[in-house]
Amino acid sequence: MRHSIMLKYICSFALILLLSPFQAIAQTGFDDLPDPTQPPQGVEDVNKVVDNTPDSIAKALMSRPAPGTTRQGNHPVLFLIGNSTMRNGTRGDGANGQWGWGFYASNFFDARKISVENQALGGMSTRTFYTDLWPAVRDALQPGDYVLVSIGHNDGGEFFDARRARAVIPGNDPDTLIVGFNNRTHRQDTVYSYGYYIRHYVSEIRARGAQPILMSLTPRDAFENGKVVRKPQSEWLAELSKELDVPYVDLNELSAAKLDSYSHWKEQYHFFGDKIHTSHYGATMNARSAAEGLMACQHPALDALKAMMINVVPDTWKVDRSQGRPAVFFTGDSTVKNADSDDNGMWGWAALASEVFDESKINLVNAARAGRSTRSFIREGLWDKVYNSLQPSDYVLIEFGHNDICSITDPKERGVIPGTRDTCHVYRMEKDGRYEVVYSFGWYLRKMIDDTRERGATPILVSLTPRNEWPTGRIERRNDSYGKWYQEVIDATGVAFLDLHNLSADELDKKFAVRRLPKNKEKAKARIAKIKERAGYYFKKDHTHASKAGALLNAESVARGLRAISSPLADYLR
DSSP states (O other), X not given: OTTOOOOOOOOHHHHHHHHHHHHHHHTTTOOOOOOTTSSSOOOBOTTSOBOOSSOOHHHHHXXXXXXXXXXXXXXXXXXXXXXXXXXXXXXSSXXXXXXXXXXXGGGGBOTTTOEEEEOOOTTOOHHHIIIIIHHHHHHHOOTTOEEEEOOOTTOOSOSSOSSOOOOOBSSOOSSOEEEEEETTTTEEEEEXXXXXXXXXXXXXXXXXXXXXXXXXXXXXXXXETTEEOOOTHHHHHHHHHHHHTOOEEOHHHHHHHHHHHSOHHHHHHTBOSSSSSBOHHHHHHHHHHHHHHHHHOOOGGGHXXXXXXXXXXXXXXXXXXXXXXXXXXXXXXXXXXXXXXOTTSOBOGGGGGGGTBOTTTSEEEEOOXXXXXXXXXXXXXXXXXXXXXXXXXXXXXXXXXXXXXXXXXXXXXXXXXXSOOSOEEEEEOTTTOOEEEEEBHHHHHHHHHHHXXXXXXXXXXXXXXXXSOOTTSSOOOOTTTHHHHHHHHHHHHOOEEEOHHHHHHHHHHHHHOOSOOOSSHHHHHHHHHHHHHHHGGGBOSSSSSBOHHHHHHHHHHHHHHHHHTTOGGGGGBO
C-alpha cells in the first residue's frame, strides 16, 4: 500500500523493537497523560476516591447519559465527543476539583430547542473513543442532530500496550497504518493516523443525516516564547475541515489567546491539579470560547444551530459612554446596596454616592448585591458582569467581608476560607450536593483586583463598614481579622486601600464613645445598651445594616478616604 508501513506481530520483544520509531513519532504533539493506576497514584478527592483520568470506565458509563436519551420530542441533540478536558472525573461533577468544559456547554443553548449531550469520557483517545464508545453514539444519531468532535489529548504513548493502547499516528495521512497485537483487547489491531479517525467520524455522522463539527483541543498550562503552546492538531483539523467541507472552530487558539492576556497567576488558576485539566474557571472559559467560536464560524451548515444559541454575548452593565465619562463600579454586599427606597428602611452607602460624587464628571454604577460574599458574588456571575463592562480609566471599589466568614457548605454557599493564603479545597454543598472549589477571602479579593487591572481599570480595596457593637464603650474594630487580611492583600498586590471601616468608626466614636465603662458589670452592660440605642440612629433593624443617615455617613467617609489616599478618583468628588 502506498506510503503505508505494515508491521506484523512476531513476539512481544520484537514488537517493541519494531515499534520504537513510531512511538517516538506518536508522542510528538500529544499529551500522553499519565496513568493514575500506576505509581504515583492519582489524586484522592473528598469522597476518598482516587479519580483522575483515565476514569473507571464502568462507573463513568453509568453516569453518562445513554446516547440520545436527552432528546426532547423531535428536537435535535448536540452530541459532544471528547476526553477528560470535556468531561472530567468518574461522575463528571467536579468532585476532584476538575471540570471539563462540556459540563457548562448547555449554558449557551436554548434547552427548549436543543439538548446538549456530553458523551465525552476521560482517558479516551481519538482511536479508543472510535472503537469503544462511538458505535453507540453513532447509532443514536438522527437527521438534524449535531456532533462536535474535539478529541486528541490522549493520542500519544504506546500503540498496543496492556493498560491503554490508545496512541494514533500523528497527522492526516490516509494511507499510514501500523499492525500489531493489542495487549489491552487481546487481539490483532490496526492503528491509523489522526486524520483517518476524524474522516471516519465525519463520514459516519453524515451517513446518519447529522452535521459534524470539528473543534481543536483545549490549551494546556505550557509555554513557549512567553505564550501558551498551540497544539498541532489545530493545523491538522484546519486541513481536514477544508478537505471535507466541515465547520471548524479553533478552540485551542481562542482559549490560548485569552490565557495569554491574563496574568501568570490568573492563567494558572484556570487549571487544577495538573497542567491540562481545568478548574471551574478554566472549564467555563473553554465553554464560552467554544460558543463564541461556533457563533463566529461562517460555515452555512451552522446557521440553524446558531439560531438555538443563547448567552454568547457576555452580560454587561449599560453605561452611558457617549460623553467620554469614566465609570466607577461599586461592588459589595447589603452595606453597599440594599433596598435603598424607604427613608425609614435599610440603605447601602453606594445608593447615596451621588451625594459625594459629581455625576456630570463620572458614571456611578452600583453593582453590589445584598447577601453576597466575595465567593458568591463571583460564582453567581455578578463579578463577570462588572469585569465585562470595564474600560480603561474606570474605577472599581471592592468592599466585602460581612458575609464571608461563615459556613462554607450551608444553603447560602457564601463562606470562604479565612485569611489570605493562596489556598483552596473541594467542598460538597449541603443544598444540592454540588461540588465547589472554595478559596480564601484574600484569594477572591486578589482575583477581583487582578481582573480589574487586566481591563486597564483601577481597583480600590475598601474595608467593611463598622457594626453597631460597643464592647468597651468604643465601637468595635475588626482590625485583628479583616484589617490584617486587607493589609496582607495590599502588601501582595499594591492595591490602593480606602479604610472605610476605621473612618466611619472614628466618626461614630466621636459621637457616642465613652472613655471608660463602669466597673460594675451590670452597669457597664446597661451603659453599652444605651450607647447602642443612641448609635442606632445610623443603623436599621440590626447591628450591621445602615439607616439612610448611616449610609450617608459611610458615603462621606468614602469621600474623605479617597482624598486622604490622594486617589485620582477624588477628582470626581463634589
